[in-house]
Amino acid sequence: MSRPRLAKGDTIDGFMVGDLVHKGGMALLYETAHPDRPGEPMLMKVPRLFEGEDPAAIVSFEMEQMILPRLSGPHVPRFVAAAGFERQPYLVMERVPGPSLLPRLQELPLPAAEVAATGARIAAALDALHRQHVVHLDVKPSNILHRPTGEAVLVDFGLSHHAQLPDLMEEEFRLPYGTAPYMAPEQVMGVRTEPRSDLFALGALLYFFTTGTRPFGDPQRMSGLKRRLWRDPQPPRRLRPDCPPWLQEVILRCLEVDPERRHPTAAQLAFDLRHPDAVALTPRAAKERRDGFGEVLRRRFNPEAQPRFRRRDPAAQVDAAPIVAVAVDLTEQPPALAEAMRATVRRLLPTLPGARVACLNVLRTNRVMLDTTLDAEGRNKHAQRLAELRHWAEPMRLPEGRATFHVLEAVSPAAALLEYATVNPVDHMVLGARCRSVRRKLLGSVSGEVAAQAPCTVTVVRPRQVEEDAAA
Incomplete structure (x- = not known):
């Protein structure tokens, strides 16, 4: 059974x-050791499962x-290991x-040469990460370490x-997740597939380390986050006159709203930071003040001036890997219905090569009363449902990476399933029919509502044995 906090020993x-x-x-980090790995320094990370925690911590x-x-x-x-x-x-x-x-934040601003050297090491780390199909999306000082040999570690x-894995954060949450001072404009708008989002975050970090001031502050509301789409920061040289023009050029290029105007790759950014003499200077290098309000108003209200953020690598992945969503009721599903649903999925998969199975469960929340995140035994409800959902799918023996599991918290199960099917590229949804009962007559059928409104093919499974048992 999972616990919110572990104890030493x-x-x-x-x-x-x-x-x-x-x-x-979102998580706790503990020192850990293993008898088979004597003397090896390791950390154990566990998700926060306390009362009232954000479900995003689990995802x-x-x-x-x-x-x-x-x-x-x-x-x-x-x-090293995981469970x-x-x-x-x-x-x-x-x-x-x-x-x-x-800890370096206590020493800001830093000398320009140190800022450039640090930025080059981080850009090299980002280049290595991007070559492995990953966009980090949370580049910030606390997520960057350095080995004794000098390499930056993310x-x-x-x-x-990850361009080759399901994006559970995008599928389950509508609001963007990240660290406000470093989030790229496209990330604020929900685009999580742009590698140059990491370059924007690195530019914000370089600006902070150079000037001692965050370029966009630390907004806590969506309206404040969106300001960076039309309001540029003060040029670094206005706050730090001894900032070299070439460094201002590099920083402001990283902070361009349109990703197309940033460095094409992290490797090219690292090259510029290591070779100041090779940096091509543009009007950005000589900029002395922020853009005027006329330009700001044009960018904010003129549709032609607003950037077109595009999704990249995952678009082709969606076509190659459609989603079969299976909605599972873990509270009152008869064994015969569960097996019939699994059999239906097994029959579907050969017709959808490369398909991924998304197993869904809706954890109903109260419309008026406050909800608790722990059950009577002190277990996190969301985590418990997640474990039960995985157990439900085990008999299908799906290959690793072909199945994902999602617990959706909502007042209305039908609305939650419809939103999931609408927002995500669901190709086919499988649901189990509620047995004939007084409850069904009074509350209606979730499967019927989903089948009527879903933007995809829907299969409602109703094995004869379930109906006969209900009638008896």
């Missing part, structure tokens, strides 16, 4: 839990569990010995996008 799959070393917004943990094992090289922590929500979820990884950049892939 606990042992999980041979890993002994040590001191709590970090409490993040982002699943994303990192999928992405980290697929990454390699000196710019990421080495994956899902069936028992105690955890992710064990190498403990990178170097510090993060977070950590925390819970908000990342």
